[in-house]
Amino acid sequence: MKSIKISKSILLTFIFLSYFNKGFSCSTYKVTIGNKTMYGINYDTWLTKPKIWFETKGYGAVFTGANYQNGNDLTPQSGMNEFGLSFGTLSTATPENGKEFLNKKQITSRSEYLKGILHSCRTVEEVKAYIEKYDHSSLYNDVFIYTDKSGHYLVVEPYTLTLGNESKYVLSNFCPSTITDFRTIKQERYINGIAFLKNKIDTSLAFCTALSDTMHVCRARIGDGTLLTSIMDLQKGIVHLYFYHNYKKQVQFNLKQELAKGDHSFEIITLFAKNPEYQKLLDFKTPLNSSAINYIIWSCFGLFSFTFPYFLIGYFRNRKIKFAKYKLLLAVLSLFMAYYMIMLQLEIGIYYFPSPYKSYKFGLIDIASYLPFLILLLFVPLLIINRKVLNENNWNVFSKFLCTVNNFAFLTLIFLFSYWGFYNVLN
Numbered sequence: 001m002k003s004i005k006i007s008k009s010i011l012l013t014f015i016f017l018s019y020f021n022k023g024f025s026c027s028t029y030k031v032t033i034g035n036k037t038m039y040g041i042n043y044d045t046w047l048t049k050p051k052i053w054f055e056t057k058g059y060g061a062v063f064t065g066a067n068y069q070n071g072n073d074l075t076p077q078s079g080m081n082e083f084g085l086s087f088g089t090l091s092t093a094t095p096e097n098g099k100e101f102l103n104k105k106q107i108t109s110r111s112e113y114l115k116g117i118l119h120s121c122r123t124v125e126e127v128k129a130y131i132e133k134y135d136h137s138s139l140y141n142d143v144f145i146y147t148d149k150s151g152h153y154l155v156v157e158p159y160t161l162t163l164g165n166e167s168k169y170v171l172s173n174f175c176p177s178t179i180t181d182f183r184t185i186k187q188e189r190y191i192n193g194i195a196f197l198k199n200k201i202d203t204s205l206a207f208c209t210a211l212s213d214t215m216h217v218c219r220a221r222i223g224d225g226t227l228l229t230s231i232m233d234l235q236k237g238i239v240h241l242y243f244y245h246n247y248k249k250q251v252q253f254n255l256k257q258e259l260a261k262g263d264h265s266f267e268i269i270t271l272f273a274k275n276p277e278y279q280k281l282l283d284f285k286t287p288l289n290s291s292a293i294n295y296i297i298w299s300c301f302g303l304f305s306f307t308f309p310y311f312l313i314g315y316f317r318n319r320k321i322k323f324a325k326y327k328l329l330l331a332v333l334s335l336f337m338a339y340y341m342i343m344l345q346l347e348i349g350i351y352y353f354p355s356p357y358k359s360y361k362f363g364l365i366d367i368a369s370y371l372p373f374l375i376l377l378l379f380v381p382l383l384i385i386n387r388k389v390l391n392e393n394n395w396n397v398f399s400k401f402l403c404t405v406n407n408f409a410f411l412t413l414i415f416l417f418s419y420w421g422f423y424n425v426l427n
Contacts, residue, residue: 025044025091025172025173025217026041026090026173028040030151032167032168035235036203037084037203038205041229042217043229045066047067047227048282048289050064050268050269051266051268054259055115055263056263059119059122060081061082063076064078064079065078066227069111073109081118083148084234085121085146086147086234088145088230089142089143090144090172091142092141092173094158099137105134105135106134116130117131122148124148127146128161128163137158143173149235153169155171157176157177160175168197170193171190172189174190189216192214193211193214196211205231205240210247213245221421223281224281224284227243229241229245238254296412301338301341303405303409307402310331310399311330312328314327323389323395326403330406347365355424356369356422356425372413372414372423375414386403
């Protein structure tokens with residue numbers, strides 16, 4: 001019972017200390033010339049079921065998204081209504097400033113809140129007034145941009161609302177209100193967009209497609225990156241869709257015509273021809289899209305969470321027995337690996353970015369990303385000691401069994417680490 005309580009404490013501590021990085025990177029822009037405004041957004045994510053849907057209640061609107069909150073609530077990532085008001089979402093770490101929104105409405109449903117804005121507002125000024133009624137600080141780790149057909153825009157951060165009307169504007173995964181020198185931003189997609197627009201501007205579809213292409217992401221490991229690109233003509237109410245960073249093929253929707261058909265939706269993958277790169281993404285299995293792998297990772301977490309206190313207590317109770325230091329080694333390894341199992345569930349970027357994984361802000365995960373190499377290096381010595389332990393009578397039967405099970409778990413993880421490319425440091 002004591003070991004179980006310790007394990008529960010470890011789990012709660014890990015969850016508390018772990019920062020949940022959604023791992024989604026996006027980029028967006030708007031360009032305005034005269035009375036024409038185009039809004040474009042690249043949705044960079046590993047979610048694999050994007051949809052486009054149309055809703056007629058209030059001001060009719062079109063939405064795109066792929067994130068099913070709570071398992072069934074599809075949350076819009078971008079959209080446009082019949083008055084040419086558009087929006088896009090960019091995931092980013094947002095600072096806390098201790099500001100409290102007193103006597104404000106609480107956002108009980110992210111999806112209904114975001115859709116409600118487009119169903120109720122025509123201009124960014126109206127959006128600002130709408131949002132000011134809510135405690136929008138609850139939508140932390142996200143920045144939103146709203147653009148209307150006049151070319152005016154509103155950047156929504158958890159504690160800041162900023163109106164603007166520049167003819168061209170580029171944004172990626174950062175809070176603009178916290179940046180004192182935009183030249184320090186190192187996000188390549190943002191840099192590419194700024195460079196593309198430096199000495200030219202146009203509102204043609206060809207120009208915007210080239211701009212979206214310039215800002216899109218295609219990572220080296222398995223070709224993942226920009227899942228969906230939306231380019232919206234805010235005057236004409238037309239949405240141009242490009243799927244999985246292929247800018248040679250597009251599907252377009254006329255919002256007025258689609259709303260006349262009533263509420264309806266499309267699976268975006270059904271609108272485009274088969275994409276080999278996208279199929280490669282679907283075939284790449286992680287705990288997020290494979291229940292079997294998910295079960296293995298959580299089982300390993302449970303095993304390591306139990307092993308840590310069990311062998312640590314065993315070591316301090318009898319440090320004079322043979323191979324006692326091996327118990328200490330197993331305890332320490334189990335503690336580290338329990339933490340890493342949590343990170344394998346939370347840090348989706350681990351599977352797609354170069355190995356060893358480095359987060360945008362240095363932390364424990366950067367150190368833990370070397371654990372696969374440590375386990376690989378120690379595995380043969382661990383097997384040798386395991387064999388000696390089994391042949392001796394210094395450990396009780398359960399300790400021997402637990403030791404063996406841990407080594408089997410290490411072997412299983414080594415195979416998974418290899419499959420995920422964690423050892424491909426040269427790539």
